[in-house]
Amino acid sequence: MEFITFEQKDQIGIITINRPKALNALNSQVLDELNETLDSIDLNTTRALILTGAGEKSFVAGADIGEMSTLTKAEGEAFGKKGNDVFRKLETLPIPVIAAVNGFALGGGCEISLSCDIRICSENAVFGQPEVGLGITPGFGGTQRLARTVGVGMAKQMIYTARNIKAPEALRIGLVNAVYPQEELMAQAEKLASTIAKNAPIAVRNCKKAINDGLQVDMDQAIVIEEKLFGDCFESEDQKYGMAFFLDKNKDKVKEPFQNK
Numbered sequence: 001m002e003f004i005t006f007e008q009k010d011q012i013g014i015i016t017i018n019r020p021k022a023l024n025a026l027n028s029q030v031l032d033e034l035n036e037t038l039d040s041i042d043l044n045t046t047r048a049l050i051l052t053g054a055g056e057k058s059f060v061a062g063a064d065i066g067e068m069s070t071l072t073k074a075e076g077e078a079f080g081k082k083g084n085d086v087f088r089k090l091e092t093l094p095i096p097v098i099a100a101v102n103g104f105a106l107g108g109g110c111e112i113s114l115s116c117d118i119r120i121c122s123e124n125a126v127f128g129q130p131e132v133g134l135g136i137t138p139g140f141g142g143t144q145r146l147a148r149t150v151g152v153g154m155a156k157q158m159i160y161t162a163r164n165i166k167a168p169e170a171l172r173i174g175l176v177n178a179v180y181p182q183e184e185l186m187a188q189a190e191k192l193a194s195t196i197a198k199n200a201p202i203a204v205r206n207c208k209k210a211i212n213d214g215l216q217v218d219m220d221q222a223i224v225i226e227e228k229l230f231g232d233c234f235e236s237e238d239q240k241y242g243m244a245f246f247l248d249k250n251k252d253k254v255k256e257p258f259q260n261k
């Protein structure tokens with residue numbers, strides 16, 4: 001792989017988009033490599049994933065404008081499909097994904113962070129959807145996921161004005177959950193991922209699926225989705241162990257790791 005690195009740290013996987021000369025912009029090769037990397041993750045051992053960008057300046061500065069500039073209509077559609085398929089794969093990955101946004105997250109960069117479950121960022125992070133200033137619409141789900149995350153009014157303002165926002169504003173509007181000094185960002189992302197990884201993995205996965213799938217349908221259907229995924233947990237050994245541990249009155253007992261069974 002030329003532009004993607006993958007590191008396995010116990011139960012946490014870390015994907016780094018590594019194309020710093022172009023501020024980690026997404027060209028076709030980056031998208032292909034990201035797709036391949038997502039396919040290769042061992043979901044039996046990996047319980048949370050972190051996505052970040054190489055360097056201290058940029059998370060992802062968007063889709064590659066140089067590559068896009070000469071596309072024909074058909075090529076533009078193919079590029080858009082490639083991006084959308086990878087972003088959707090990230091969004092529907094069974095395990096939680098944390099975006100550790102370490103700088104610019106513009107256009108496709110903001111959109112890829114929105115495909116992750118949770119966003120945290122460094123103090124120098126900048127978010128925005130500059131597409132209308134380039135003569136295009138956001139094409140990797142920005143018109144859809146931004147509105148679902150920060151609300152319709154704020155998403156429309158960001159997209160129509162193409163104005164970038166800094167980390168404190170991203171925090172205020174709920175685009176990120178927390179802001180950290182750059183040097184603490186990855187440690188904080190790993191701490192968050194470890195906290196998630198300690199919980200029962202089947203239950204965590206079912207929560208992700210219940211939230212994501214439930215948001216696509218009305219409340220009557222959404223609670224049925226939740227009921228089914230709740231019921232499924234009772235077929236797991238982790239549910240039996242987790243509840244038995246709580247009910248056991250022996251004060252000296254030590255909680256064992258969940259087995260993902």
Ligand code: DAK
Binds near residue numbers: 076104138
């Ligand atoms: N693409 C390609 N190269 C990029 C890039 C990008 N998005 N962003 C930066 N670079 C490159 C620069 O060209 C420069 O390369 P060299 O000149 O050194 O070879 C290098 O990275 C460093 O950038 P700067 O010299 O510009 O660095 P500065 O600190 O001065 O400025 C910046 C940083 C992030 C403010 C600036 O680079 C910038 O404004 N970049 C562009 C940000 C942007 O507009 N991003 C959104 C791209 S549009 C669709 C599918 C997808 C999309 C749309 C539709 N369909 C399916 C319909 C997605 C669209 C986008 O993401």
